Amino acid sequence: MSAPAPLLEVADLATYFDSKRGVLKAVDGISFTLKRGEVMGLVGESGSGKSVTGFSVIGLIDPPGRIAAGSVKLDGEELVGKDAEALRTLRGRRVAMVFQDPMMTLNPVLSIGTQMRLVLRAHEDVSRADARRRSIEALARVGIPDAARRLDDFPHQFSGGMRQRVAIAIALLHRPALIIADEPTTALDVSIQAQILAEMRNLVRESGTAMIWISHDLATVSSIADSIAVMYAGRIVESGPAHEVLGAPRHPYTKGLLESIPGEAPPGSVLAQIPGAMPSLLALPAGCAFRARCTYAQDACAAMPALAASPQGHAVRCHFPLEGMR
């Protein structure tokens, strides 16, 4: 009959921060859906609202921030407006989050074992021995050698890549249906980035976990994502299946991002940078927020374009979408 409800359904989500200088519209009406086991890449330059999107989904927006409008449904269940305790029981259990720098996220003065036990006990009544056993399993699953012995170690005793594996193991402890990975490889060495990326891909594939992979780097996203959403100034400007968005980008901003990837340009050529900077989120211009930097901009762009989707689900928010690139 009808298609099963998506795992995550975000509709017209708007997250604002109230400040003395006005209302900062960090996320301003975004919609996307995620199927079980699907990996979505969320890309965009710094400040475009990727992290705020992630935090909005798990209900971790603190004042002065607020979810001003929209809905977030997990398995059909509305999360916006749920009370704090209900959201807490959901976080870490059904939706987990991994952050950029494990040096900062892991507590330097608690052993790995203690930190994992605290996370287990946040949602389950587990004995010390059980917590230990499950933590060792989780560490082994993310490829930490000699996991049983390392459990009593502290974060500084691990290398950067191993630390991020620990953080991932913590996120996987309760086998969540969705992981939000906020630039989890950005703080790591390039060689280790690739390893972690590959391992995360395998982990979510094996366990059928869906993932939102946040990154400002389209190259990493291209190797892990099934679908891609491109954010600009708090809005999604283009989204669709990864091969469509990467292979035939329709928004000039996406095209600009793709042209600034080193591997995509002919060797020796100068990398194209998108000129200019993102407008202030406190005072967004009317119409397309990208138009001041856009070489294709015309008068019509002073009106906000709608997000128009193709039958294949390739959507673009542009009055003059590009056709048949590459």
Added chain:
Amino acid sequence: MVGFVIQRLLQAGLVMAAMSVLVFVGVYAVGNPIDVLLSPNVDQITRLETIAAYGLDRPLWEQYLLFAGRLIHGDFGRSFIFGVPVLDLIFSRLPATLELTLAAVIAATLLGVPLGMYAGYRPDSTASRVIMGVSILGFSVPTFWVGLLLIFVFGVELQVLPAGQRGETATLFGIEWSFLTGNGLRHMLLPALNLSLFKLAMMIRLARAGTREVMFGDTVKFARAAGLRERTVLGRHVLKLIAIPIVTVFGLEFGSTLAFAVVTETIFSWPGVGKLIIDSIATLDRPVMVAYLVLVAFLFITINLVVDLTYAALDPRLRRGGAR
């Protein structure tokens, strides 16, 4: 770790030696104890004999060496006034100060840290504003004035609490303690409260500042994203992260109060070391002053050492660094 301790002990020895010189010279400059020891109308011969008997006719450096030599053997001399060994005198008064100090510092910490953490956790709430108001008051109102106020309100007007002396004591390990009897505890209450107010203010500030900083950090974000309860985040993550400055202040406050509870002990006629030292300064009881100052130096060096070792226990990152 062992290397670290040995290095610190050597350092401590040097500091002690330097302190003994400073103390000796400093006290020498205070005045001539002979005037105190003898009544003005003794004859010149007795006077000279007494001076010789105490070695006060020798050059300063010789007096110091004699003094240092005795120190090393733990001999601080006898009190000019009481005629008993100085150490015995000080140690007979120490328990009174010790229990008062511990009560004040521990109460200030147990109360101040949670209050400060709350104020850092919810900086805009009314309760937090009240807490910070109390802390500003604790910083700015002089101890002697609060002491007098406490005596006036609770001792004189309401007459609910005793405002002087130690009250009944009980013996533990051969030492008299007030905190072991109900009556003694009641006697401790006002002076301990008086002593703890400033410390409470300080603990609130420290805990608040630390909590505010940590709350915005990624560690708390990650813990919350994992669904930890707020009380677990505060009690396990934040508390451990802000512990180091708190331990430092605990140690230093403990030391300085043990050594300088003078004002409170005087106001509440608490028969502790502070009172002894004030009396000994008034009577130019030089051996008591010297011994006291040397012991204070020793106390602080020990506390610093203990605090450093506690750091290593609290923060695993310091363990390796310290051993090297």
